[in-house]
Amino acid sequence: MSKKVLAVYFTQSGQLGEIIDSFTGPLAAAGATVEKLQISPVNKFPFPWSTPVFFGAMPESVLLVPAELESFQLKETHYDLVIIGFQPWFLSPSIPVSSLLQQPAFKAVIKDTPVVTVSGCRNMWINAQEKNKRLLRNADAKLVGNIALVDQHNNYASLVTILYWMLTGKKDRKWGIFPKPGVSDQDIRHASVFGETVKEHLLKDDWTELQPRLVEQKAVNVKYQYMFIERKAGRLFLIWANIISKKKKRTGWLVAFKYYLLIALCIAAPIILTVDAILFKPFLSKRIQRQKKYYSGVELI
Ligand SMILES: Cc1cc2nc3c(=O)[nH]c(=O)nc-3n(C[C@H](O)[C@H](O)[C@H](O)COP(=O)(O)O)c2cc1C
Numbered sequence: 001m002s003k004k005v006l007a008v009y010f011t012q013s014g015q016l017g018e019i020i021d022s023f024t025g026p027l028a029a030a031g032a033t034v035e036k037l038q039i040s041p042v043n044k045f046p047f048p049w050s051t052p053v054f055f056g057a058m059p060e061s062v063l064l065v066p067a068e069l070e071s072f073q074l075k076e077t078h079y080d081l082v083i084i085g086f087q088p089w090f091l092s093p094s095i096p097v098s099s100l101l102q103q104p105a106f107k108a109v110i111k112d113t114p115v116v117t118v119s120g121c122r123n124m125w126i127n128a129q130e131k132n133k134r135l136l137r138n139a140d141a142k143l144v145g146n147i148a149l150v151d152q153h154n155n156y157a158s159l160v161t162i163l164y165w166m167l168t169g170k171k172d173r174k175w176g177i178f179p180k181p182g183v184s185d186q187d188i189r190h191a192s193v194f195g196e197t198v199k200e201h202l203l204k205d206d207w208t209e210l211q212p213r214l215v216e217q218k219a220v221n222v223k224y225q226y227m228f229i230e231r232k233a234g235r236l237f238l239i240w241a242n243i244i245s246k247k248k249k250r251t252g253w254l255v256a257f258k259y260y261l262l263i264a265l266c267i268a269a270p271i272i273l274t275v276d277a278i279l280f281k282p283f284l285s286k287r288i289q290r291q292k293k294y295y296s297g298v299e300l301i
Pocket residue numbers: 010011012013014015016017054057087088089090091092120121122123124125162166
């Protein structure tokens with residue numbers, strides 16, 4: 001196969017790099033030329049993070065404020081497929097990835113080109129992907145597929161373990177009690193199955209049925225409770241981001257946001273979800289199905 005594929009991604013822990021390796025394995029095995037590019041911002045984000053820097057990344061993540069990236073040279077000017085590996089930060093594509101998608105030179109590379117997005121996150125990627133869809137449309141790229149790998153553990157366990165992982169850099173079991181953070185090794189290996197599917201469409205150069213097939217294979221799985229939280233939280237984060245980004249002294253505001261977030265996730269969300277489950281959800285099943293189908297897809301409305 002003489003197809004040229006670019007796989008571009010950002011990663012701090014290496015997790016997304018492992019996902020990209022697994023996912024692109026079948027493409028390379030079939031003879032496609034897979035050029036991998038790991039991008040990096042000029043001003044590095046620390047890993048492990050400190051708490052203030054972690055929450056300090058919220059406004060620019062949410063508002064998609066581009067940061068300068070280390071310059072890079074691509075081997076080609078055009079590819080048959082571009083794979084974009086991203087991680088959500090505060091329900092938005094991470095700053096390095098949103099910066100890349102706004103770079104004029106990169107926009108020229110993905111113009112009129114099939115793009116597959118691949119993410120590795122805790123469990124909330126829907127809003128970030130909607131923002132990606134808009135950025136890709138602005139670049140005249142053709143989003144043909146999306147794969148979202150998540151931490152399959154319970155929402156509260158994964159909240160504890162992601163903070164532990166991000167703030168210590170250790171991807172192991174906190175106190176020997178909590179599950180291992182992040183996407184499981186098994187799910188990372190399984191990403192090659194989705195790579196196989198993408199390979200078949202690359203060979204045919206026909207992308208029409210790719211995303212429905214990926215949905216069937218559970219490459220994306222929109223869960224109601226996360227969709228519900230994201231739809232509400234996305235709007236609230238935007239309000240916080242707009243307020244904080246205008247402040248000269250941000251520290252107090254960011255501390256307030258941190259507590260707001262923890263209270264919203266741990267106390268408000270379970271109460272609101274319970275009320276919703278009793279009063280609204282049972283009567284909205286058609287609308288919920290429609291929304292799930294939309295977020296599983298690659299269209300933008
Ligand atoms: C600042 C920050 C914000 C994050 N926000 C989210 C989020 O909104 N939703 C989510 O599912 N995961 C979130 N995560 C987890 C990341 O998406 C990702 O899984 C993790 O950072 C590991 O990615 P890596 O490959 O860059 O190491 C966040 C991580 C960081 C560092």
